[in-house]
Amino acid sequence: MLTRVFKSGNSLAVRIPKELAFADGAQDVEIGGGPTDGERVGTNILRPSNKAWP
Numbered sequence: 442m443l444t445r446v447f448k449s450g451n452s453l454a455v456r457i458p459k460e461l462a463f464a465d466g467a468q469d470v471e472i473g474g475g476p477t478d479g480e481r482v483g484t485n486i487l488r489p490s491n492k493a494w495p
Contacts, residue, residue, distance in 0.1 A: 442458060442460075442461070444456045444457065444458060455487075457487070463489050465489065467489035467490070469489070469490040469492070470487045470488060470489060470490055471487070471488050471489075471490045471492075472485055472486070472487055473485070473486050473488065474486040
């Protein structure tokens with residue numbers, strides 16, 4: 442599945458297709474992945490965050 446990266450103010454944002462939206466409506470996410478998390482190099486993973494935003 443392909444999606445787009447776009448500029449939102451001074452930040453970059455990623456459009457998440459509706460089919461992949463988090464069921465619980467999470468708005469805060471963690472970005473992880475890569476060789477330290479046991480994933481392939483160049484892989485990024487978005488997962489809902491249970492941490493409060495500072």
